Each structure stands twice: as structure tokens, then as C-alpha cells.
Amino acid sequence: MRSFLKPGVLSGLKRSIPILLGYIPVAIAFAILALNAGFSPLLTIFMSATVFAGASQFIAVELLSNGIDYGIILVTTLVVNLRHLLMSFYISNHLQHWRWRDIYIFCFGLTDEAFALHSSRIAQGELLKIEAMTINIVGYGTWIFGTILGVLIGPLLMGNQAIALDFALPAMFIVLLVLIADSIKKLAVAIIAGCVAIVINLTGFGQWSVLLATVFVATIGLGIDRWKTKS
């Protein structure tokens, strides 16, 4: 079996397991919300297949059912997704030897969860193209599969919440943070960024929280570094 697969595919599949567990219930919940808001099954699946961004899909459906203007929905979606600028910016350093076609495909699947997996790989050494592509493709496939599942038998599945799959993604972030924040300084950065994000959320600018918290904390971190090297 192993010899038929390119090296990296198997490790990519293994590393995608948390995303697999985490995305399915979220996609099912999205499908149910969209159908309740009056989306056709086909449009619901179309949205997951083209947008592929959990948070903004939920927000858009929410806004639509409240009769909000399309223009506002588009601006909100953009703002919610601005945090991906930072992720793409960070990852771009590690795509130097990739073909453009692969970069275009890869970045389409650069979700929060995929980014977290890729940065833990970078912390251990270097991004492996086939493994990284596998992770993004599994994430995308899972998102569409979960949406289809939700459209077909969503209400049936929602009753069963004995398994707390809603903790799968937070648990993945915990362990990846443990792997990435391998110094006291990085751990402090993570905790301070988290606190700043929560404060921004509480002031009602939740859509900006990750972006602003990261820019703020990374800049302070850099400032401390520069100040230390000077003195």
C-alpha cells in the first residue's frame, strides 16, 4: 500500500485526523442553519465548496436571514477573513520552491486549522509539499462531505451529541500550540494574544480580534527583541 502512495500522503492523512473529526459536526451544523434560512440543498453545498470558511459562512447565513444587505455581508466576510493575510504572509516564506499552480491550490485551503498544522510542521523543520497539500485537500473534502451529510440527514444527526466533537478543534489547537510555543517567550506571546483577542471580542469588534491581537503582540515581541539587542 505504502509504495503506491507518494511519501507525505500517509503522514498528511494522519495529521488531518483532528480536522476530519472537527470539521464534520461544524459542517453539519452549517448545513442545518442554511436550510433553515431558506437555502436550497444545492446552494448550501455550493457555498461550502466555493467559500470554504466556516466562520464567515455561519455569519453570512445569519445576516441573510435577518435581511441584511448583500454589500454589508460581503464587507463582513472580507473583514472576518483578513486574519488569513497574516497566515498567508507567514507561510509564503516556505513556498519558495513551489510551482505557482500548487501555490494557488494550496492557499485556497489555508484555513485556521490547516495553518496551525502547517506552522507546527515548520516549527519542526520544513513544510513538506505533498503532506501539506494532502492536509488541505482532506480539510476541503471533509468540509464538503460534512455539508452534504448535513443536507441529507442533518436533523437526524444533531440529536446525537453524546460525543463532544466540538472539542476536537480546540484540543488540536492546544497540542499544536504546545509544539509551536517551544520557548517561554512564544508561550507568553500566545497567552497575551489570547487575552487581547478576548478583550477585542468583548468590545464588539470580534471580527477583527485575531488580526489585531496578532499584529499588536508580534510587534511588541519584535520591539522587545530589538531593545534587548541594542542594550
Next chain:
Amino acid sequence: MENEKLVFLIMGMALVTYIPRIAPAIFFSKKAMPELLNQWLQYVPSSIIGALLLSSLFMKEGSLHLAVSNTILLSAIPTVIFAYITKSPVFTVIIGVAIASALQAFL
């Protein structure tokens, strides 16, 4: 609902989602980054994951959720310990979900 207009809205959403994901890669993937930016970027992953994680643990529907009923936050404590001991994503996620399921059933 007017399906045709919705298709355009969804395509617009796809575009404003893809642009932030691809634009920096287009501009910077084939260039050497200045040293100062590199130094700044080293804090980006911990910061983003910290922001996403702590928001999901402590917040619910836009407000702080500090209560015993917040099983997500409670489950996070043993999960952090397991994560430090095993350093294994798959194992930690499975144990974490098991703990969260148990807490949810008993609390």
C-alpha cells in the same frame, strides 16, 4: 429566496475569502523577506493560535463564559497536560474529546 442573486453573493464571498489567503503568497513567496519582517513573523503562529484558542475556550456567543457548565474550558486543563506529555496531536485530540464527552455527560 432569489437563488440567482444568491449565487452571485456566494461567488463574491468566495472571492473575498480567497484574496486574503492568496495575495500575500503571490507577493512574497518568491522573494527574500527582510530580516526585520522575519523576526516579526516568528511570533505570528503562536499569536494566531493563542488568539483563536483562548477565544474558543473562554467565550460563548460574544461574552465571557466562566462557569462549571463550560465543559470546553474544563476539558482544556487535562488536555494541556496530555499534550505536554504525549506531544501527539492525534492522541491528544482523541483523549480530549473523550474527556469532554465524559464531563458533558456528568456535569
